[in-house]
Amino acid sequence: MTTLIENPPRPVGRTRRILGRNPLGLLFSAPYLIFVIAVFAYPLIYSVWISFHDFFFTAPGFEADRPFVGLTNYLTAFQDPAVIRSFGNVGIFLLINVPLTVVLSLLLASGLNRIVHFRTFLRVAYYVPYVTASVAVVAIWLFLFNGDGLVNTVLGPLAPDPSWLINSTWAMPTIAFFVTWKQLGFYILLYLAALQGIPKELYESASTDGAGPIRSFFSVTVPGVRPATVLVLLVSTVTGANLFTEPYLLTGGGGPDGASASPVLIMYQKGLQQGQPDVAAAIGVVLVVLVLVVALLQNRFAGGRD
Amino acid sequence: MSRFQKILRGVVLFIGAVAFLFPFYYMIIGSLQTAPDPTIAGAFPNPSNITGENYTAINDRINLFQGLLNPGLFTGGVLLGTLVFGVLVGYALAVLQWRGRGVTFALALLVQVVPFQLLMVPLYVLIARDYGLSDNYLGMILPFAINSTAVIIFRQYFLQLPKELFEAARIDGAGEFAVLRRIALPLVRPALITVVLLTFIGPWNEFLWPFLITKEAGLQPLAVSLANYISNVAATAANPFGTTLAGAAVLAGPVVILFIMFQRYFISTDIGSGVKG
Numbered sequence: 001m002t003t004l005i006e007n008p009p010r011p012v013g014r015t016r017r018i019l020g021r022n023p024l025g026l027l028f029s030a031p032y033l034i035f036v037i038a039v040f041a042y043p044l045i046y047s048v049w050i051s052f053h054d055f056f057f058t059a060p061g062f063e064a065d066r067p068f069v070g071l072t073n074y075l076t077a078f079q080d081p082a083v084i085r086s087f088g089n090v091g092i093f094l095l096i097n098v099p100l101t102v103v104l105s106l107l108l109a110s111g112l113n114r115i116v117h118f119r120t121f122l123r124v125a126y127y128v129p130y131v132t133a134s135v136a137v138v139a140i141w142l143f144l145f146n147g148d149g150l151v152n153t154v155l156g157p158l159a160p161d162p163s164w165l166i167n168s169t170w171a172m173p174t175i176a177f178f179v180t181w182k183q184l185g186f187y188i189l190l191y192l193a194a195l196q197g198i199p200k201e202l203y204e205s206a207s208t209d210g211a212g213p214i215r216s217f218f219s220v221t222v223p224g225v226r227p228a229t230v231l232v233l234l235v236s237t238v239t240g241a242n243l244f245t246e247p248y249l250l251t252g253g254g255g256p257d258g259a260s261a262s263p264v265l266i267m268y269q270k271g272l273q274q275g276q277p278d279v280a281a282a283i284g285v286v287l288v289v290l291v292l293v294v295a296l297l298q299n300r301f302a303g304g305r306d
Numbered sequence: 307m308s309r310f311q312k313i314l315r316g317v318v319l320f321i322g323a324v325a326f327l328f329p330f331y332y333m334i335i336g337s338l339q340t341a342p343d344p345t346i347a348g349a350f351p352n353p354s355n356i357t358g359e360n361y362t363a364i365n366d367r368i369n370l371f372q373g374l375l376n377p378g379l380f381t382g383g384v385l386l387g388t389l390v391f392g393v394l395v396g397y398a399l400a401v402l403q404w405r406g407r408g409v410t411f412a413l414a415l416l417v418q419v420v421p422f423q424l425l426m427v428p429l430y431v432l433i434a435r436d437y438g439l440s441d442n443y444l445g446m447i448l449p450f451a452i453n454s455t456a457v458i459i460f461r462q463y464f465l466q467l468p469k470e471l472f473e474a475a476r477i478d479g480a481g482e483f484a485v486l487r488r489i490a491l492p493l494v495r496p497a498l499i500t501v502v503l504l505t506f507i508g509p510w511n512e513f514l515w516p517f518l519i520t521k522e523a524g525l526q527p528l529a530v531s532l533a534n535y536i537s538n539v540a541a542t543a544a545n546p547f548g549t550t551l552a553g554a555a556v557l558a559g560p561v562v563i564l565f566i567m568f569q570r571y572f573i574s575t576d577i578g579s580g581v582k583g
Contacts, residue, residue, distance in 0.1 A: 025404030
């Protein structure tokens, strides 16, 4: 055993047996562990607790009686057609955003991976929307997709009436396109990392076997980046379920008439504006359970057997 | 691949890049227009329609200096927490052996997929109501104080350092903290820059949390005050689009410039490994 030479024994033998060879590791990690418990673990449990109790805001320090109410909050939430509609909206959003994100980011990443000239310029161009604040880019899209904005001017008679963001059919798809454009850089980055892991020999042997670029894309690239695809699916689904800023600002609070309201927007309105944090917590719990189910299904179908 | 296909690929990527950059170009053009010009001609600079007035107009409504100082302090606090505590835990995860190491690493991965929407209500109740930290920088920083992706990137970098280095220092009698500070840390300087860049983006651009927790205009980050301007005030302004775009340019500017300056540290493999673990 080289252990003794590497680490001279310390006087506290028992502590080391319980806490491991370097108990200092626990001390170094303590701030992070406290942070995770205080900001993630405890609020997560608290959120579930709130959703099963009659909870309301009180002045700081004031103890109120908060009786257990079973599923009442869940029933209140899902008897509201606006809540049901918001879940349908986010479903439309995910159906457009997730496949578009996966296809575009993989295609662009594999193109960017091979390019020789203007490499830096091209990559930076695709990353810039991702690093910019949502609020700033929302402002630009408002201007572009306004009734008499540049997009409609270019489209002329093809422009939808009423315009994109105030059209109940187009509001949600427009938001989905916006988010795809905004986040694409991040997913390109993930795919670029995954592409480095595919051995060049695979492409060489594919081309010796007579495979063209399209064939080798489907037979080598797509299976080679499968773990990244699973990750992209997961992250884009979670991001989509978190949708708030875009419906809040781009369509002025989920308009027209709730056609682009997202569950998180409804949670904000109900929980913090209308003072029903218990109902909002119930919506949050259902949303997260649904996201988990979708993520598991994606993993099952896209993850393969590895 | 034939020469034609290569050229085609280059052209497609170039057109895509233009589509990604155009809105930013349009933001600058729009923010400088005296009257908004949504026609195709309006996408090109027109000397008779250029003004800096939108920037002064938005500065009258939102104190832009304060609006940049607030997220600066918010981001600074998050960076400080992430660098100090993230390095410590990253080092402990990569180099030290202690009970609970596996669980801590699993937590750092798990935390990244916890959706913020479930935490919104309880965090608001805890931080704003119970601790009374609304309209307070500390309340703004707290939920973001240590970036878990950064923890994993630090771990990844410390793992790559040869173990013999640490052992030699320990034999020379250096304490664990001295080994970290004098030997490990100088060797992972690139990781520090990657982490700063990656962590910077989050709080600087964050909207929902500061929006929930700050009601006092003097404490709001520019993202929040600009959002309030868009939803409440813009309708009454002389050139609502020009002023909004001027605000957007001020908000986007620092991050975009910083990102372009340091883009070579925004390396795909580091961040890929950070997210994948």
